[in-house]
Amino acid sequence: MLPMDLDVLQSIDPRALGRRLQQARKARGRTQQEAADLLGVARTTLTAIEQGGRRIQPPELARLAGFYGRSVGEFLRPGEPVEALAEQLRAALAPAASVEAELAPCTWELQRLCEDYLELEQLCGAPLLRQYPPPCQIQGIAPEAAAEDVASAERNRLGLGDGPLLNLRELLEHDVGLRIFHMDLPARVAAMFAYTEQLGGCIAVNGKHPEERRRLSLGHEYGHFLTRRYKPEIALLGRHLRQPELERFADTFARAFLMPAVGLSRRFNELRRSREGRTTPADLCVLAHVYFVSVEALALRLEELRLLPTGTWDRLQPAGFRVREAQARLQLPQRPAVDWPLPRRYLYLAAEAFERGDLSEGQFARLLRVDRLEARRLAAELASSPVVSEEGTVEEVPLELGLDFAHARSEVSESGERGLA
Numbered sequence: 001m002l003p004m005d006l007d008v009l010q011s012i013d014p015r016a017l018g019r020r021l022q023q024a025r026k027a028r029g030r031t032q033q034e035a036a037d038l039l040g041v042a043r044t045t046l047t048a049i050e051q052g053g054r055r056i057q058p059p060e061l062a063r064l065a066g067f068y069g070r071s072v073g074e075f076l077r078p079g080e081p082v083e084a085l086a087e088q089l090r091a092a093l094a095p096a097a098s099v100e101a102e103l104a105p106c107t108w109e110l111q112r113l114c115e116d117y118l119e120l121e122q123l124c125g126a127p128l129l130r131q132y133p134p135p136c137q138i139q140g141i142a143p144e145a146a147a148e149d150v151a152s153a154e155r156n157r158l159g160l161g162d163g164p165l166l167n168l169r170e171l172l173e174h175d176v177g178l179r180i181f182h183m184d185l186p187a188r189v190a191a192m193f194a195y196t197e198q199l200g201g202c203i204a205v206n207g208k209h210p211e212e213r214r215r216l217s218l219g220h221e222y223g224h225f226l227t228r229r230y231k232p233e234i235a236l237l238g239r240h241l242r243q244p245e246l247e248r249f250a251d252t253f254a255r256a257f258l259m260p261a262v263g264l265s266r267r268f269n270e271l272r273r274s275r276e277g278r279t280t281p282a283d284l285c286v287l288a289h290v291y292f293v294s295v296e297a298l299a300l301r302l303e304e305l306r307l308l309p310t311g312t313w314d315r316l317q318p319a320g321f322r323v324r325e326a327q328a329r330l331q332l333p334q335r336p337a338v339d340w341p342l343p344r345r346y347l348y349l350a351a352e353a354f355e356r357g358d359l360s361e362g363q364f365a366r367l368l369r370v371d372r373l374e375a376r377r378l379a380a381e382l383a384s385s386p387v388v389s390e391e392g393t394v395e396e397v398p399l400e401l402g403l404d405f406a407h408a409r410s411e412v413s414e415s416g417e418r419g420l421a
Helices: 005-011 014-029 032-039 042-050 057-066 085-092 094-124 143-158 167-178 212-226 243-259 261-274 283-290 296-305 312-316 323-330 342-356 360-366 374-383 405-415
Strands: 178-183 188-194 199-206 232-237 384-388 394-398
Touching: 014 042, 014 057, 014 094, 032 042, 032 057, 057 394, 085 094, 085 188, 085 232, 094 188, 094 199, 094 342, 143 167, 143 212, 143 243, 143 312, 167 178, 167 212, 167 342, 188 212, 199 212, 212 232, 212 243, 243 296, 243 394, 261 283, 261 296, 283 296, 283 323, 296 312, 296 323, 312 360, 342 374
Parallel strands: 178 199
Antiparallel strands: 188 199, 188 232, 384 394
16 A cells, blocks of 8 residues: 555544454455454454454555455445445345355345445435335235235336336336346345445346346335335245245236236237137237246236136146247347346446546446456446537537536536537
């Protein structure tokens, strides 16, 4: 560390720094004794550092940062450390400890991503706008009925009508204010959700699952957010032989939110009329494509609405119905998958901070979880946007997500050349 960093270190609250060090140590799976041995101090000294009773020295911080796989800057963030999402999620996982060790690094990475997102917002002066509804009360109501009501009410609140919802992730990020990441989670884990007052609602969806599965998983976690905001949740595939009521609610909510009863019934009945009352597997494939869901999810939704006989989906596969083969024969166009792991807004904020010089190239690469070569490419791609001037020419202007509209309008009126992306 440079000598001037000592002044920075002295300005940090030792208790806040100690908690960050403790969280990083736990995330790395290291014991206090291992960290103390690295520094050549007694374990009681390491305990004092983590409790804020003894200020850490610059060389010690540098060694611990390397030991924990972190940058020094992560420990020098201003303000209080956020509540540990990872510890919340570990508690939520208790009944299924078989994946705990495999999932632990993912929960800590989710926390780091959310903290990085918050830091970018602070750098750019662009806090995430939270448009959260009050938690929905569903006690005493049958889970399926409650899910239909909550899904309908939430669609009305967001002005979505009864049509297909193809941009679920963007909607929940921009119109609700959730932090949503695609992560490499264990195969059995569909998604996980946690909430703190500092970070708001944070969701990680398994990026290795097909997009149709990811959308349902995201809808599932959103159902939990709407009803049990302060209870972290991990959605495991095949976790329950008999689903608890809260999981039945979340599953039904996801289907009802993505496939609202009125719109789906109308489209399904139109298909039936065109086929004189018959329904074919090809119809299910077409409707599933319209709503960007799996054929299984669509069939189960139609069964819920009593538009198909109960058990239709279970009977289709033994009868020889193969979804991928049917989709290929129908030549349904592929929908673009939302494959970027980080929210688009996160990427743009990082690019803006880098463009302004608030981030070094190394910091920019670390925040984007890429190497420096890829970071340079992304910086060039993200840091500007085409704008058509009054003269009809196309220009590239910096994206400034923290710029308020009044300031932007004044600059446009003065120069006549600058547009707001």
